[in-house]
Amino acid sequence: MRDTCSRELTSLARSDPRIVILSGDIGNRMFDGFKEEFPDRFYNCGVAEANMISVAAGLALSGYRPFVYTFAVFDLTRCYEQIRIDLCFQNLPVVIIGLGGGLTYAPLGPTHYLCEDISILRCLPGMTIVCPADKAEVMAALQSSLIHPGPMYIRINKKNEPCIHTGKLDFSLGRAHLIQDGNDVCIITTGVLLSEVIRAADILEEHNISARIVHLHTIKPVDELMLQEIFSRFSIVVSVEEHTLPGGLGGMIAEWMADNRIKSSDLVRIGTGDYFLTCCFTQEKARDHFGISAKSIANKIVDELKHE
Incomplete structure (x- = not known):
C-alpha cells in the first residue's frame, strides 16, 4: 500500500499541478520519484505534525x-485541534494519509500502533474516512479525493497486503463493495482485515456455513442502503475490524441500528480490546491476541450461530 500510494500520487501530480505532499519527516525516500519530478511540491515539515496540518490548511486555502x-x-493524535479547526471547521480539501492505522506497527508498541483512529475522527463534522483493503x-x-470538497482520512497498511480486487474497480466514496454473497450470516468489515475475513469465510464453509462478505471501504459517510439491505435479510450480522470496539465500525453500525430501530437482527462486534498491548507483537500475533485472525473470527461466528 505504501509504495502504491507514492506511485499513484506521483502519477496524479503529472496532470494536476495542485497536488503537494507534506511529510512528517518519514517516507522521504519513498517519495524520491515525486521529489525528482516536483521538487517544489514536497515539504518535509519535520517532527512538528500539528504545524504540518496548519501548513496544509494554508496551502488548501x-x-x-x-x-x-x-x-x-x-x-x-498530535494534531486533533488543528484537524478539527483548521481542516474540518473550514471544510478544506486536505487528505491525511495515516500510515499504519490498526496493528501494522504493533511491533513498535503502543507509541506507534493506533487502533482508535476511526473513533477519533468519526465525530468530526465533515470528515470523510476511507479504509482501503x-x-x-x-x-x-486517492483518485476520488481530488474531486472531494472536504477533508479526508485514508488509513493505509505498510506492505505485502493480499490483492483482493482484480480488473477494473467500481469505486465510489460512501458505497460498499459486496465481496461474496452468502445465506447464513453477513460479515461486514473494513480495511486490510478483509483478507482475514475472506479466509474466515472459507473456514466457515467447511462448517457448512455460507457467509456473505461486505467491505465498507468508506466508514463515513456509510452506505446506508447497503446496511438496510443487509439487516432486512440476515438475522445475525457480524462486524469485524482491526480497531477498538468503542467508536469504530461496529459502534457506527450499532448507532445506525438504534437510529433506525432495527430489532429483527443481532449484531456481533469483533475488534481489538479496550486496552493497550504491553508486549511488542507482530501484526499477525497481535491479531491472534485480540481474536481477529481468520480462525478466531470463524470460531466466534460458529459459536454465535450455535446459540441463535
Missing part, C-alpha cells in the same frame, strides 16, 4: 490539494 503523510498515530482501493481512494 491557496488553491492546492495537499496530501499529509506520516504515521497515523502522529498525524492524528488493498492497493487497488488505495489508488481509487
Whole structure:
C-alpha cells in the first residue's frame, strides 16, 4: 500500500499541478520519484505534525490539494485541534494519509500502533474516512479525493497486503463493495482485515456455513442502503475490524441500528480490546491476541450461530 500510494500520487501530480505532499519527516525516500519530478511540491515539515496540518490548511486555502503523510498515530493524535479547526471547521480539501492505522506497527508498541483512529475522527463534522483493503482501493481512494470538497482520512497498511480486487474497480466514496454473497450470516468489515475475513469465510464453509462478505471501504459517510439491505435479510450480522470496539465500525453500525430501530437482527462486534498491548507483537500475533485472525473470527461466528 505504501509504495502504491507514492506511485499513484506521483502519477496524479503529472496532470494536476495542485497536488503537494507534506511529510512528517518519514517516507522521504519513498517519495524520491515525486521529489525528482516536483521538487517544489514536497515539504518535509519535520517532527512538528500539528504545524504540518496548519501548513496544509494554508496551502488548501491557496488553491492546492495537499496530501499529509506520516504515521497515523502522529498525524492524528498530535494534531486533533488543528484537524478539527483548521481542516474540518473550514471544510478544506486536505487528505491525511495515516500510515499504519490498526496493528501494522504493533511491533513498535503502543507509541506507534493506533487502533482508535476511526473513533477519533468519526465525530468530526465533515470528515470523510476511507479504509482501503488493498492497493487497488488505495489508488481509487486517492483518485476520488481530488474531486472531494472536504477533508479526508485514508488509513493505509505498510506492505505485502493480499490483492483482493482484480480488473477494473467500481469505486465510489460512501458505497460498499459486496465481496461474496452468502445465506447464513453477513460479515461486514473494513480495511486490510478483509483478507482475514475472506479466509474466515472459507473456514466457515467447511462448517457448512455460507457467509456473505461486505467491505465498507468508506466508514463515513456509510452506505446506508447497503446496511438496510443487509439487516432486512440476515438475522445475525457480524462486524469485524482491526480497531477498538468503542467508536469504530461496529459502534457506527450499532448507532445506525438504534437510529433506525432495527430489532429483527443481532449484531456481533469483533475488534481489538479496550486496552493497550504491553508486549511488542507482530501484526499477525497481535491479531491472534485480540481474536481477529481468520480462525478466531470463524470460531466466534460458529459459536454465535450455535446459540441463535
